[in-house]
Amino acid sequence: MNKKIIIFELIIGLVLTGCNYYSHGKDNDNKHITVKQVSKKNKVADNQNKNTTARIYAKPEIPILCYHRIEYGRKSYYSVTPATFTAHMKVLADSGYHSFSPNQLYDYLVYNKSLPSKPFMITFDDSREAHFNIAAPVMEKYGFKGVFFIMTVTYNKKNYMTKEQIAQLAKAGHTIGLHSWDHVMVTKYKEADWIKQVINPKKELEKIIGAPVEYWAYPNGVYDHKGAVELSKYFKLSFTLISKRDSVQPLQTIRRMIVPECSPQGLLKSMHRTFSKQ
Incomplete structure (x- = not known):
């Protein structure tokens, strides 16, 4: 009798174990399917939540500054002294401005996400060591x-940033963007130039x-519509200077203002004149 009971209990145990195994496997499959379904739903929702091109184009512009040379002894529209640059940053801080990143700008334009109070962006072209x-x-x-924005032909050259310095800026939380290989304008690009000026430099900069x-x-x-369309394949946003935006490619024609040698108050006035929202 005892043997029969033991055998019966063993059989029941095996059956229950099999049921549990099947149940767990089924649960795992359901979880796997659920994750896929959620991911798919998120992608659909993400696309549905995106602003239309017209809405992106209609959104108020945010002040974006562009500096080139920061040095003493040069009189140029593209140059400011270190003292002037310091004074500009101080007046912006004292006036309650907060810097924001291109990632934040993209989310503001595409998904209506909020920006910090009194937002502005600081950008630099040409990879100068002074940056x-x-x-x-x-x-x-x-x-x-x-x-x-890095012009990659300048790597490790005199008065320009080294690869290590570029990497340090990224590590410190600054944004690194591309400014072509050797500063040839997009309007002049032929098919091979896209590889030379955009694709290969982008890959190399990403490695750095x-x-x-x-x-x-x-x-x-400088840009044209054709170039803006092509750049949309590689970049979330592209930045011009004071050019009229392309209403069909607003994300690829974000306006900036060049900052010349000027007083701190002159900078603030210029920002208000140039951009529609402060």
């Missing part, structure tokens, strides 16, 4: 982050910073 040695420390002193390069600044700030 690393002078601009970055001053910005960080005031709690600002910048966007550095260990992250995607998602933003572009047009050499000389």
Whole structure:
């Protein structure tokens, strides 16, 4: 009798174990399916929540500054002294401005996400060493982050940033973008130029910073519609200078203002004149 009971209990145990195994496997499958379904739903919802091109184009512009040279002894529309740059950052901080990143700008334009109060962006073209040695420390002193558009032909050359300095800026929380290989304007690109000026430099720059390069600044700030369409394949946003935006490609024609040698109050007035929302 005892043997029969033991055998019966063993059989019941095996049956229950099999049921539990089947149940767990089924649960895992259901979880796997659920994850896929949720992911698919999220993608659909994400696309549905995106602004239309018309809505993106209609959104108020945000002040975006563009600096080139920061040095003494040069009189140029593209140059400011280190003292002037410091004074600019101080007046912006004292006036309650907060820097924001291209990622934040993209989310603001596409998904209506909020920006910090009194937002502005600081950008730098041409990979100058002064951007690393002078601009970055001053910005960080005031709690600002910048966007550095790299012209990759300049790597490790005199008066330009090294690869290590570019990597350090990225590590410090600044944004690294591309400014072409050697500053040839997009309007002149032939098929091979897209590889030389955009595709290959983008890949190399991504290796240096260990992250995607998602933003572009047009050499000389010059673009055409064809170029903007092509750049949309590679970048989330592209930045011009004071050019009229393309209503069909507003994400690829974000306007910036060049900052010349001017007083701190002159900078604030220029920002108000140039952009529709402060």
